Amino acid sequence: MPIPKAAPGDEYAYYFQFAVFCKEERNTAVFLDRYRYELCFEPVYTSLDVYVSTVDLERIYAPYLRFTEENGEVTACYAPTGKPAQTVRFSESVGIRRNGALLLPAIGVMGNGFGKKSLNNARFAVLAVDSPELPEKVYKSFPDFLPFVHFLHDKVYGEMNYAVWLEEARRLIPYRMYIPSRCREGGPYKTLVCFHGGDANAEYMFKHTDNEIELWAERENIILLALTSYRKFTFFGGNVLPAGDPGPHADPDNLAGLTPEEQEWSAIAAKSVRFQIEDAAGRWPIDMKDLYALGNSGGCIGIFYQTMTQPRGTFRAAVCSGGCPWPGGMDVKTLAESGTRFLLLQGSEDAYAGQTPFTEYWPALQKAGVDISFEAVGGGVHLVGWTRALDSVFRFISKE
Numbered sequence: 001m002p003i004p005k006a007a008p009g010d011e012y013a014y015y016f017q018f019a020v021f022c023k024e025e026r027n028t029a030v031f032l033d034r035y036r037y038e039l040c041f042e043p044v045y046t047s048l049d050v051y052v053s054t055v056d057l058e059r060i061y062a063p064y065l066r067f068t069e070e071n072g073e074v075t076a077c078y079a080p081t082g083k084p085a086q087t088v089r090f091s092e093s094v095g096i097r098r099n100g101a102l103l104l105p106a107i108g109v110m111g112n113g114f115g116k117k118s119l120n121n122a123r124f125a126v127l128a129v130d131s132p133e134l135p136e137k138v139y140k141s142f143p144d145f146l147p148f149v150h151f152l153h154d155k156v157y158g159e160m161n162y163a164v165w166l167e168e169a170r171r172l173i174p175y176r177m178y179i180p181s182r183c184r185e186g187g188p189y190k191t192l193v194c195f196h197g198g199d200a201n202a203e204y205m206f207k208h209t210d211n212e213i214e215l216w217a218e219r220e221n222i223i224l225l226a227l228t229s230y231r232k233f234t235f236f237g238g239n240v241l242p243a244g245d246p247g248p249h250a251d252p253d254n255l256a257g258l259t260p261e262e263q264e265w266s267a268i269a270a271k272s273v274r275f276q277i278e279d280a281a282g283r284w285p286i287d288m289k290d291l292y293a294l295g296n297s298g299g300c301i302g303i304f305y306q307t308m309t310q311p312r313g314t315f316r317a318a319v320c321s322g323g324c325p326w327p328g329g330m331d332v333k334t335l336a337e338s339g340t341r342f343l344l345l346q347g348s349e350d351a352y353a354g355q356t357p358f359t360e361y362w363p364a365l366q367k368a369g370v371d372i373s374f375e376a377v378g379g380g381v382h383l384v385g386w387t388r389a390l391d392s393v394f395r396f397i398s399k400e
Contacts, residue, residue, distance in 0.1 A: 010081045011231045014174050014201040016163075017131035018138060019060055019106075021050050022148055024123050031148050032060065032129065035163040035174040041101045049105035050125040051096050057106060060129060063170050069102065078114045080130075088113035157181040159214070161202075164279045169230050169268045175276045176202040178214045178224035179284060187285025192217070192292045192397060193277060193315070194226040195299030195306075197322065197383070198233040202226040205294065209387045216394045223286060227276045229302065230269035236302030237270025237309070241325040243301075244356075255329050273306055291315050292397040296386050297322035297353075304330060313339045319393045321345035321377075321386035323353035324361040327368065336369035343373055343396045345389055347380025 016032040021043060028039045030052075037060075041053035052060075054067040054074075064080045074092050079085035088109070096103040106127055110116040119126040119135035124145055126135040139145060151160070160177040183189050194213075196204030205213055205226050217224045229236045239262070242255045250257070258266065281288060293315045295303045300320035307315060308331045318340055344362050346355070362374050375392055377385045386393070 012171065013196075013228050013230065013232055016060070016129040016172075016174075017133075018135060019127045019129055020139070020145070020148055021045070021125040021127075022123070022145070022152060023050070023125060025149065025152050027152060029152060030056075030060070031151075032163050032172065032174070033161075034147065034159075035161040035172075035176075036151060037163040037165075037172060041099060041103065044096055044098070044103055045125070046105075047122075049107045049120070050127075051103040052106040053101040053103050055101060057104065057110070059165055059172055061110075062172060067102075067104075074102070074104070076109060076113060086114055156184045159206075160284070162279070162283070164276065166230070166268070166272055166275055168271060171230065173230065173272055173276060174202055174228050175280065176206065176224075176226040177280060177284065178206075178217050180218045180221050180223065182221050183223060183285065188287035188290070189221065189223050189285055190290045190292065190397075191223040191225055191286045192294055194224060195236055195293060195295030195302045196226070196229065197296050198235060198298030202228040204296075204299075208384050209390065212387075213390060216390050220394050220398055222292075222394070222397070223284060225277065225280050225286070227273060229298075230272050231265050233298065234265050234269035235298040236273050236306060237266050238298065238301035238303075238305035238325070239266050239269075241301055241305055242329045243323070244326050245328060270305070270309065273302075274310065293318040293320075294386075294393060294397075295320055297382065301325050304335070307338050307340050308334045312337065315340050317341040317343070317397050317399070319343045319345060319386075319396055321347070321389075322350065322382050324357035324365075327361055327364045332365065332368045332370065335365070336371075339371075341371045341373075341396075341399075343375060343392070345375055345377055345380075345386050345392065347377045347382060347385025347388075349379055350382045350385055352382035 020031040023045045028042050029036050030039055039056045044051040058065050064078055066077045068075045072092050074090055076088045077085055107118045107120060110127060111118050117128040117134050126139055157179045160179055163172040163174045166173050194205040240256050246255050280286060293303045300322050303318045303320050304325050324344055346358050365372050377389050380388050
């Protein structure tokens with residue numbers, strides 16, 4: 001299955017296609033695709049439009065939309081990647097002032113001003129964020145909206161999707177969860193934190209297993225929390241680790257040879273991990289002392305990096321596949337002292353990572369005192385080899 005990705009030419013890990021407002025439910029939530037975002041200011045619904053604060057509109061369309069106010073006039077500037085900036089000016093009297101915020105008619109501003117398609121009826125308002133499609137093609141009838149209404153009211157287990165604003169990133173970061181049916185009361189519960197590959201997002205672990213990973217989570221009563229790295233190929237901060245020996249002339253303080261801008265992105269991506277975990281723990285009974293990790297490719301690199309930089313013992317065990325960072329570029333002493341058990345999965349036909357992780361890197365880490373074991377996945381290729389070993393994944397994290 002294809003993984004939903006950001007707009008062409010965009011380096012962000014995810015860019016939302018539609019914003020869905022449930023008018024009848026009278027709440028502060030909007031759904032960005034299937035990700036629930038709590039608006040900073042309650043919207044106002046009319047028969048013709050939905051009034052949304054400039055703060056929230058900037059977040060929904062971040063980082064491309066900016067509003068400025070001066071002398072009773074509002075200027076909206078929209079400048080998506082690779083396209084010329086568009087500017088629209090109008091009187092602030094078209095909006096509504098509430099609780100110190102200016103609420104603007106979102107369909108009017110984004111539709112008439114910037115050509116965003118919309119759907120508006122008595123029950124729902126749908127506004128295109130990045131999609132060129134007509135909302136009617138995506139949301140054809142009331143049953144298409146039922147998942148949103150269900151999520152708002154009585155959904156207590158199953159898939160849960162959220163988007164949270166990370167100020168340093170100036171972006172909404174989406175993450176996806178699976179809550180087993182037995183996690184409705186009590187807790188806290190063991191949680192498996194999922195790290196996607198480089199050019200992907202929180203949908204990765206679910207799509208590539210055709211949601212089979214949810215069956216394992218339900219069976220084992222383990223919460224799934226799938227994160228999104230801030231930008232493509234930031235590896236949750238792990239892109240600072242070289243894939244191989246960079247040679248004697250490499251900068252010891254920048255072994256991966258990142259530009260200053262890439263270093264900044266990496267720092268934000270690294271911070272986003274704890275931010276997403278703590279946000280999820282504020283919603284569901286996650287046991288912060290019983291966290292585990294699963295990652296493939298860039299997600300594997302991210303796990304090693306996070307284990308070195310997060311507080312000691314953040315992850316009790318981790319399953320990494322699709323490669324392994326060069327031991328010479330890691331703080332192996334910290335890895336050994338972290339208390340984290342590692343299982344390295346390696347597809348026998350992983351042409352991208354090759355077999356160096358098996359022949360050199362894994363033995364070197366083990367020799368240095370890292371608690372790491374290895375398992376080959378027969379016939380497994382780089383992208384989905386790990387999906388053939390979900391039994392090994394859950395058996396490994398269920399040892400404790």
